[in-house]
Amino acid sequence: MTATTDISKAGAARTIISVDAMGGDEGPATVVAGISRAAQKNSNIGFILHGPKAELDNLVAKRKNLTGICEVRDAKDVVLMEDKPAQVMRHGKSTSMWSALESVRNGEATVCVSCGNTGALMGLSVMRLRKLDGVYRPAIAVLWPSRNPQGFNVMLDGGADIRADAKDLMQYALMGISYARNGFGLARPRVGLLNVGTEEHKGRAELKEAYDLISANAKKADFEFVGFVEGRDLPGDRCDVIVTDGFTGNVALKTGEGIANLIGDLLRQAFRYTIWSRMASLLAFTSMRRLKERIDPRRVNGGVFLGLNGTVVKSHGAADAMGVSAAVGLAFQLGQSGFSEKLAARVASAAMLSDVEENEGDSE
Amino acid sequence: MTATTDISKAGAARTIISVDAMGGDEGPATVVAGISRAAQKNSNIGFILHGPKAELDNLVAKRKNLTGICEVRDAKDVVLMEDKPAQVMRHGKSTSMWSALESVRNGEATVCVSCGNTGALMGLSVMRLRKLDGVYRPAIAVLWPSRNPQGFNVMLDGGADIRADAKDLMQYALMGISYARNGFGLARPRVGLLNVGTEEHKGRAELKEAYDLISANAKKADFEFVGFVEGRDLPGDRCDVIVTDGFTGNVALKTGEGIANLIGDLLRQAFRYTIWSRMASLLAFTSMRRLKERIDPRRVNGGVFLGLNGTVVKSHGAADAMGVSAAVGLAFQLGQSGFSEKLAARVASAAMLSDVEENEGDSE
Numbered sequence: 065m066t067a068t069t070d071i072s073k074a075g076a077a078r079t080i081i082s083v084d085a086m087g088g089d090e091g092p093a094t095v096v097a098g099i100s101r102a103a104q105k106n107s108n109i110g111f112i113l114h115g116p117k118a119e120l121d122n123l124v125a126k127r128k129n130l131t132g133i134c135e136v137r138d139a140k141d142v143v144l145m146e147d148k149p150a151q152v153m154r155h156g157k158s159t160s161m162w163s164a165l166e167s168v169r170n171g172e173a174t175v176c177v178s179c180g181n182t183g184a185l186m187g188l189s190v191m192r193l194r195k196l197d198g199v200y201r202p203a204i205a206v207l208w209p210s211r212n213p214q215g216f217n218v219m220l221d222g223g224a225d226i227r228a229d230a231k232d233l234m235q236y237a238l239m240g241i242s243y244a245r246n247g248f249g250l251a252r253p254r255v256g257l258l259n260v261g262t263e264e265h266k267g268r269a270e271l272k273e274a275y276d277l278i279s280a281n282a283k284k285a286d287f288e289f290v291g292f293v294e295g296r297d298l299p300g301d302r303c304d305v306i307v308t309d310g311f312t313g314n315v316a317l318k319t320g321e322g323i324a325n326l327i328g329d330l331l332r333q334a335f336r337y338t339i340w341s342r343m344a345s346l347l348a349f350t351s352m353r354r355l356k357e358r359i360d361p362r363r364v365n366g367g368v369f370l371g372l373n374g375t376v377v378k379s380h381g382a383a384d385a386m387g388v389s390a391a392v393g394l395a396f397q398l399g400q401s402g403f404s405e406k407l408a409a410r411v412a413s414a415a416m417l418s419d420v421e422e423n424e425g426d427s428e
Numbered sequence: 429m430t431a432t433t434d435i436s437k438a439g440a441a442r443t444i445i446s447v448d449a450m451g452g453d454e455g456p457a458t459v460v461a462g463i464s465r466a467a468q469k470n471s472n473i474g475f476i477l478h479g480p481k482a483e484l485d486n487l488v489a490k491r492k493n494l495t496g497i498c499e500v501r502d503a504k505d506v507v508l509m510e511d512k513p514a515q516v517m518r519h520g521k522s523t524s525m526w527s528a529l530e531s532v533r534n535g536e537a538t539v540c541v542s543c544g545n546t547g548a549l550m551g552l553s554v555m556r557l558r559k560l561d562g563v564y565r566p567a568i569a570v571l572w573p574s575r576n577p578q579g580f581n582v583m584l585d586g587g588a589d590i591r592a593d594a595k596d597l598m599q600y601a602l603m604g605i606s607y608a609r610n611g612f613g614l615a616r617p618r619v620g621l622l623n624v625g626t627e628e629h630k631g632r633a634e635l636k637e638a639y640d641l642i643s644a645n646a647k648k649a650d651f652e653f654v655g656f657v658e659g660r661d662l663p664g665d666r667c668d669v670i671v672t673d674g675f676t677g678n679v680a681l682k683t684g685e686g687i688a689n690l691i692g693d694l695l696r697q698a699f700r701y702t703i704w705s706r707m708a709s710l711l712a713f714t715s716m717r718r719l720k721e722r723i724d725p726r727r728v729n730g731g732v733f734l735g736l737n738g739t740v741v742k743s744h745g746a747a748d749a750m751g752v753s754a755a756v757g758l759a760f761q762l763g764q765s766g767f768s769e770k771l772a773a774r775v776a777s778a779a780m781l782s783d784v785e786e787n788e789g790d791s792e
Contacts, residue, residue, distance in 0.1 A: 210690075211693075223624055226631060258679060260590060260679065268675065294682045295679040295681065295682030296685055296689070297686065298683055298686055300686060308679075311631070312679055315622060315624065315658070315659040315676055315679070316659065316680060316683045319659035319660065319662055319663075319684050319687075320659075320687045321660055322660030322662055323663050323683075323687045323688055324687055325660070326664075327688065327719075330722055331719060333719075334712065335712065335715065340714070341711065341714075344710075345712070347708035348699065350702065350705075351699065352705075354701070355695060355697075
């Protein structure tokens with residue numbers, strides 16, 4: 065079931081995205097510019113926007129294409145980047161972040177988007193939306209530019225929890241498959257388990273256990289398990305879904321960003337170096353822009369919290385209007401496809417399967 | 429003390445590098461081309477080359493600049509990439525890899541270079557050279573292209589051991605400092621501990637413990653501890669030495685390689701895309717070559733095994749002559765600076781310091 069609050073009054077059923085307008089580095093004007101941009105690209109989208117009402121009403125009024133499809137919900141306080149998650153969870157009831165999650169909790173919206181403090185957003189999301197039945201650790205799914213036809217791979221966990229045991233990793237695989245089906249449109253996603261080598265005997269003990277668990281679920285849950293993969297497969301084409309714990313995933317993610325930024329800066333320097341290279345940069349302008357768009361972190365913007373009753377998209381704190389638009393576009397795609405419900409069904413059926421197995425294994 | 433076997437008979441004391449000619453993907457001709465290239469760049473270098481004598485004598489004879497500075501040591505067998513380390517350790521006595529390590533073990537050479545099977549090389553190195561007194565886990569130090577003036581950062585462990593406790597991480601810091609002093613010429617290297625965030629309360633328990641240990645040693649061992657760093661600091665300028673366990677380090681390393689290769693391929697595609705971009709690629713040729721050299725994995729070639737009685741440089745299996753030359757050049761630099769001896773002294777003095785502390789802490 066998709067939440068379809070009829071904000072527009074014009075009649076058409078819209079997929080409603082709940083947006084936290086505050087807490088990003090660029091302020092609410094950028095968020096409003098971002099959702100306006102997303103509305104140009106996606107018809108049947110609607111918004112509930114959370115933050116100081118007067119300020120937001122003003123910003124929304126300036127964007128003609130938001131008329132009738134964007135409701136403003138007043139929230140006077142803001143979660144700051146330096147706020148401790150525990151503090152926000154105790155005293156954050158009047159914040160725009162809390163309010164934004166509330167719209168998903170009460171079914172008015174299907175997906176929540178925020179550029180704010182990741183730790184606080186994760187903490188609040190778990191507290192207010194609660195974990196799906198059978199999920200022990202929720203995860204952040206992040207996108208990698210890749211050599212696959214869909215242009216991206218999905219990796220989880222990108223940093224929700226620094227620990228993950230074998231059963232968690234198996235659930236990440238199931239959640240990742242739902243994401244790849246609904247986000248990439250792949251019928252039978254290929255899953256890899258991140259390790260230091262592709263040989264079966266390598267790596268930590270919990271990885272070998274996870275290997276067996278994922279392997280056992282592959283037949284039932286209709287996905288392909290390619291086995292262990294390595295860091296170089298994150299942007300590669302050996303699989304579509306890469307599963308790892310949140311410590312390793314977060315280090316890999318930030319390493320990839322660091323290398324991409326270093327190369328980008330060196331490339332700009334190289335184009336400035338001689339008169340010839342400056343001419344070259346003019347000639348190659350369009351091709352280079354295409355390249356930049358392909359690997360631009362803003363296009364890959366939007367870590368997605370999975371394993372909760374509802375989906376939450378975390379946009380980059382420094383996201384500009386294009387970044388916010390990308391995150392909202394992703395939220396819309398996931399909302400429209402009924403992603404949350406499909407994921408819940410998948411996890412529930414896997415939990416049932418493993419219960420059956422455990423009972424079968426009993427000696428009674 | 430630097431081993432100075434007088435291979436040349438011409439008189440000058442040479443720093444002797446022991447080179448495993450076999451086991452790389454490109455075969456011994458590439459290795460010989462590589463050491464010839466290294467000999468052009470470094471005077472006072474000498475080689476002991478290990479492999480099938482007739483074949484190697486033939487290859488060496490074709491390189492005039494190797495006359496009198498390259499001794500061939502016969503070894504009839506080769507460690508293959510698919511060989512299991514345990515097998516090689518039991519039955520590998522007649523291999524070129526074993527023979528190459530033997531020259532370091534008996535003091536004829538200061539550093540050993542091999543393009544062969546990493547696991548086997550690590551296993552044999554530990555078995556034949558033995559760990560330094562006070563070192564529990566040896567580590568592989570790898571280089572990252574970085575924003576620092578020296579152009580590189582050193583990270584360890586790059587994958588020698590998937591585990592590392594707090595004391596191991598502290599030793600990695602000390603070994604990394606020796607490397608940065610002798611390899612980069614830095615008087616007071618800055619050390620960072622890899623984590624998922626820079627706040628002190630974040631991350632795994634052993635990382636907090638390692639934080640305190642490294643912090644306590646910084647004063648005595650005269651280095652700067654910048655605290656926790658993130659994946660993006662691997663190619664950054666916040667520190668010169670990054671410490672992590674071999675699992676995380678190996679994933680980060682291969683992720684960085686994967687992203688760099690993806691961007692390189694997309695860049696080549698972009699330059700081929702239109703007639704304008706093809707012209708641009710001609711104009712920007714020199715600038716692009718400069719960029720490529722800066723981040724070329726072949727130039728950063730050479731993981732270094734630290735924590736043993738002697739230094740072993742692992743070159744990439746697919747290294748071409750330029751890659752071999754880079755690895756040999758690094759080996760020469762480390763050999764000439766008396767790196768092994770300085771590192772041993774540093775680890776020994778730290779071990780003494782912590783013994784003293786432990787005794788001071790006793791309640792007797």
